[in-house]
Amino acid sequence: MSLIDLAGLTQGSLMPIDFEEKVVIPKDYNSLEGCASVVFSGGLSKENGKFILSGKASASFKAACDFCLTEFDAELAFPICEIFVNGAEESLPPDDDAWRFSGNAIDFSEALRTNFLVNFPPSFICREGCKGLCSRCGQNLNEKSCDCQKGSEDFRFDNLRQLFSNEEV
Ligand SMILES: [Zn+2]
Numbered sequence: 001m002s003l004i005d006l007a008g009l010t011q012g013s014l015m016p017i018d019f020e021e022k023v024v025i026p027k028d029y030n031s032l033e034g035c036a037s038v039v040f041s042g043g044l045s046k047e048n049g050k051f052i053l054s055g056k057a058s059a060s061f062k063a064a065c066d067f068c069l070t071e072f073d074a075e076l077a078f079p080i081c082e083i084f085v086n087g088a089e090e091s092l093p094p095d096d097d098a099w100r101f102s103g104n105a106i107d108f109s110e111a112l113r114t115n116f117l118v119n120f121p122p123s124f125i126c127r128e129g130c131k132g133l134c135s136r137c138g139q140n141l142n143e144k145s146c147d148c149q150k151g152s153e154d155f156r157f158d159n160l161r162q163l164f165s166n167e168e169v
């Protein structure tokens with residue numbers, strides 16, 4: 001929970017904000033531990049009764065490469081800009097993009113979680129040019145090569161030889 005006390009934040013001033021949050025990653029997302037550590041660094045300002053959180057976040061978590069299935073440390077960086085409105089201030093026009101809060105503190109957890117999941121990549125690759133796994137024997141081709149490629153050529157020649165020998169009969 002990233003609850004920030006609003007006392008001391010005056011109109012037009014910027015309050016530096018840094019916090020770290022554990023975010024649970026849903027099951028259908030690619031992650032091995034189901035949890036990411038997300039660090040936010042930025043500031044909170046107050047303008048016309050609205051609170052604006054602005055800054056950048058970086059997340060680190062364990063993911064599996066889509067090509068070679070190897071576990072690796074994934075990093076994700078994304079900007080955050082969210083508006084928060086105190087629900088008690090009914091004089092404000094309705095703003096669908098704004099988050100509502102009550103009292104003298106804002107909890108940024110849900111906004112952070114939402115931003116993280118929106119920016120979550122649909123696929124992962126452990127390194128540039130990952131060679132993946134051999135489709136025949138499953139060998140991780142980043143670690144060593146296998147003999148399948150050579151083998152498949154041999155098979156082709158075997159078939160040809162078979163063909164010729166059949167025609168001779
Ligand atoms: Zn890989």
Ligand SMILES: [Zn+2]
Nearest residue numbers: 134137146148
């Ligand atoms: Zn192979």
